[in-house]
Amino acid sequence: MELGTSFSASGVNKKMLLSNPITQKSNVLPNSWLNQLNFSFPARKICSCRGIAKGSTISSLKTQEKLTRKELHSSGCFCGTTFDLPSCSKCSMGIDNVTGMSSNHSQDLELSSLTALCPLDGRYWGKVKELAPFMSEYGLIRFRILVEIKWLIKMSQIPQIVEVPSFSEEAQTFLHDLIDGFSMNDALEVKKIERVTNHDVKAVLEFFHFACTSEDINNLAHALMLKGAxxxxxxxxxxxxxxxxxxxxxxxxxxxxxxxxxxxxxxxxxxxxxxxxxxxxxxxxxxxxxxxxxLGKFAGAVGNYNAHVAAYPEINWPEIAEEFVLSLGLEFNPYVxxxxxxxxxxxxxxxxxxxxxxxxxxxxxxxxxxxxxxxxxxxxxxxxxxxxxxxxxxxxxxxxxxxxxxxxxxxxxxxxxxxxxxxxxxxxxxxxxxxxxxxxxxxxxxxxxxxxxxxxxxxxxEAALIEDLDKTWEVLAEPIQTVMRRYGVPEPYEKLKELTRGRAVNKESIRKFIQKLDIPADAKTSLLNLTPHTYVGAAAELAKNVNEAIFLLSSPYLLK
CATH class of the missing domain: 1.20.200.10 (Fumarase/aspartase (Central domain))
Structure with a gap:
């Protein structure tokens, strides 16, 4: 909002708001953000290309049909012309280029799931589209508008800013409806304005932007995008x-x-x-x-509230900024x-x-x-x-x-x-x-x-697991050696090394070795009963208790 722009005491001037293209609501509000993303491909892309190239039209894209008419056959060009080697008679594409695409052909392609440079917006769209309401340019625009409107409402609650009087309940409902009802068509209108202003934040609600640098809006929008995603x-x-x-x-x-x-x-x-x-x-x-x-900041051009203090020196701007950032569900960063x-x-x-x-x-x-x-x-x-x-x-x-x-x-x-x-x-x-x-x-x-x-x-x-264990009786060298040490049998490691290293070890050879050991009878019996299948220590108990361990580790889970 420009300093000096005033609002009627009864509430927001709706005529002024509705004259701005981004606040014009479509006749039918979608049931959810995700449903809105079917309206137009460019604005709901997850990848970083900014959707609509200069000079392109915003329309429903049906490139797939166009591409099927240009299928490459064994003796044809991408333009659909059949030709004899070495080149196409229509576009002069040589055989060396037949697996590529000339600049003339690329100009015919519009953005669609088939022509998207990023596979997230093409092949894999169905598996990742839930991210689009948050991480697409549509999501960024929506959260920017949320921040701008919330800031306007916050200013209306500051008594010293007489240019923005306290809004009526009706006016506040209207403003919140702008956020809740924000549609794909609204986002496309913002893109149209951006092509004129060449500034994607200024395109949102230019006279709501009191004392804000673009980054005041963007950093909060990005934090809300990430938190939502x-x-x-x-x-x-x-x-x-x-x-x-x-x-x-x-x-x-x-x-x-x-x-x-x-x-x-x-x-x-x-x-x-x-x-x-x-x-x-x-x-x-x-x-x-x-x-x-x-985290979020809201401290102006270089973090000092310069413009804020110049306009309203009597207001505690760091306190106002902290209150505003916290009201969005974010933590406040005071030094930026x-x-x-x-x-x-x-x-x-x-x-x-x-x-x-x-x-x-x-x-x-x-x-x-x-x-x-x-x-x-x-x-x-x-x-x-x-x-x-x-x-x-x-x-x-x-x-x-x-x-x-x-x-x-x-x-x-x-x-x-x-x-x-x-x-x-x-x-x-x-x-x-x-x-x-x-x-x-x-x-x-x-x-x-x-x-x-x-x-x-x-x-x-399980048959493969058992088979592998049956072939590796040498793994019992570890418990045998440990028991030998307990009962003072000399050179346990060396004796097991002689038995197992480089030699075929099976059930019979292990049992013979155990029978010869000078250890108590009960210890010998325990070793004789041991097999590769049963020598698993506390593994089973550890596995059974994993849910309890994770529950104790992970509560509470939700983001602040």
Whole structure:
């Protein structure tokens, strides 16, 4: 709001508000944010491209039909013309370029799920679209408007600002309706205004913007975007994933399994206990993520309230700013330059990277267990594992998860190392980088869902687990040596080394060795009763108790 712009005492001047294109509501309000995202492809993209290129029209895109008319046949060009070598008679595209696309052809392509540069907005849209209301440009615009309107309402409650009198209940309801009813059409109107002003914050509600630098609005919008995306999408899917792994742990808590260190047979464990490790690790990191405070600033151009104090020196502006930021459900950062310094974002993205790293470890272990035959994978009719080897059922879900985690971590790692750094009181390098938050979160979400899908296909192959244990009686060298030490048998390690290293060890050879030991009869009996299948220590109990351990670790879960 410009200083001097006044509002009637009865409330907001609705005519003035409605004259602004972004406040004109569509006739039919959508039932949810997500439903609005079907209206137009560009504005709901998760990836960082800003939706609508200069000169493009905003319309319903039907590129798929156009592309099918341009299919490449064995003797044809992308333009649809059949030709004899070496070039196309219509567009002169040579045979060397037949697998590419000339500039003339690329000009015909409009943005759609088939032409999106980012696969999150194309191939994988159906698996990540829940993030779009928060992490898309639509989400950014909506949260900016929320902040602007909330700030106007806050100013109306400050007695010293007589230019904005206290709003009536009707006026406040009207303003809140602008937030609650914000639609895709409204976001598109903002984009139209931006093409004129070339400033995407100024395009929102230019005369509500009293004493605010753009970053006052943006930093709060970004914090609200992240908080919404985490609480409503990312954390619930993390919980679903952790629960699925916990279920594996408890269901298979007593299923014995040969462990491997350095790729070689080691002391037996249980399948459930190995799953419990991942469930607990992921839960610890999930707790870290949930406890990170989202910060906000509202201190003007360089963090000193310069314009605020010049206009209304009698007002305690730091106190007003803190009240406003806290009212949005964020924590207040009192010491800032022009930007909120993004330290909380760095911590958040680092923690998500660590969660993702643990899941990469899980994906690779499950991939390995499938390779060993410890798990079978259920298949669906019509699915193809290999184009040439019909017998194969590949662990594609865990491979997809691992691959997307790598992409996510690359993006999130850059965000976490770059965002805390800004020259002097501010440079603009963070602005373009922040538009990629949805990319890192989107690929993370896709990875979590791929891992979940992989888990749902698994069936334990206990026969393979038993077979491996039957072939590795040498793992009992550890308990035998330990009992020998207890009863003072000389050189226990050397004697077991002579028995096991480089030699075939089986049930008979182990039993003969035990029979010769000079130890108490009850200790000897215990060793004779031991097998690779029963030598699992407390593994089964650890697996059975994992849910309780995670509950004690993780409560409470919700973000502040």
């Amino acid at each position: 985490l609480n409503m999408v990312i954390l619930p899917v993390m919980d679903e994933l952790i629960k699925a792994i916990c279920d594996m742990a408890t269901t298979h808590s007593s299923v014995p399994m040969l462990s491997r260190t350095h790729g070689q047979p080691a002391s037996p464990t249980t399948l459930g206990k190995e799953m419990a490790i991942f469930a607990y690790r992921l839960s610890r990191e999930r707790k870290e993520i949930s406890q990170i405070e989202m 330059p022009q930007i909120e310094t993004h330290d909380y974002m760095a911590k958040l993205f680092h923690s998500i990277v660590q969660f993702n790293n643990i899941l990469v470890d899980f994906d690779r272990d499950l991939w390995g267990y499938i390779s060993l035959g410890y798990f079978k994978q259920t298949t669906k009719a019509g699915e193809i594992g290999s184009s040439t080897m019909p017998h194969k059922v590949n662990p594609i879900d865990f491979e997809n998860s691992e691959g997307n985690l790598g992409v996510a971590n690359g993006d999130l790692s850059h965000l976490s190392t770059k965002l805390p750094i800004s020259r002097w009181q501010r440079d603009l390098t963070d602005s373009t980088v922040l538009r990629n938050m949805g990319v890192g979160l989107g690929h993370s979400l896709l990875a979590y869902r791929s891992a979940l899908q992989g888990i749902q296909k698994l069936q334990v192959n």
